[in-house]
Amino acid sequence: MSAAPAAGSFEIEVETTFSAAHALRFRGAREPVHGHDFRVTVRIGGGDLDADGLLFDFHEVERQLGEIVGPFRSRDLNATPPFDRVNPSAEEIARHIATSLAARLPATAAVLSVRVTEAPGCAATFRPAAGGSR
Numbered sequence: 001m002s003a004a005p006a007a008g009s010f011e012i013e014v015e016t017t018f019s020a021a022h023a024l025r026f027r028g029a030r031e032p033v034h035g036h037d038f039r040v041t042v043r044i045g046g047g048d049l050d051a052d053g054l055l056f057d058f059h060e061v062e063r064q065l066g067e068i069v070g071p072f073r074s075r076d077l078n079a080t081p082p083f084d085r086v087n088p089s090a091e092e093i094a095r096h097i098a099t100s101l102a103a104r105l106p107a108t109a110a111v112l113s114v115r116v117t118e119a120p121g122c123a124a125t126f127r128p129a130a131g132g133s134r
Helices: 058-072 090-102
Strands: 010-022 034-046 110-119 122-126
Touching (some): 010 058, 034 058, 034 090, 058 090, 090 110, 090 122
Antiparallel strands (some): 010 034, 034 110, 110 122
C-alpha cells in the first residue's frame, strides 16, 4: 500500500533575457532612450503534480515566456504594445509578463512572481494577489 502524498506545494523557476530600449517618464519628463539586457525570472507554484510528476513542463514555460517577451526583443518598448500606452518601467514589464503568463497556465499552476532585472542590482518584482494570477 502506498502512502498518501505529503501536503505541501511545489515551485518552479524559469529565466529568460531580452535586449530592448526604453525611455521612462518621471513626473512628466521623459528621460533619454537607453537600452538594457533585461533578465526575467518567473516563479510558478502549485500543490499538485501531473501524472508525470511535474508541476508544469519547464520547456513549455520557456516557450510561453518566449512568446510573451518576443515582441520586445531588440525593440523600443515605448513604441511596442502595451508600453506605447504604459510607462515601460521594470515594474510594469513584470506585471505585464505575470498577467500574460497567468492567462496561459492550467488551473493547477499559478504565477507566484515575476522579477525583471534591468541592470546588476536593479530589479523589480511583481507578485499577483492571491487568486488574482489567473
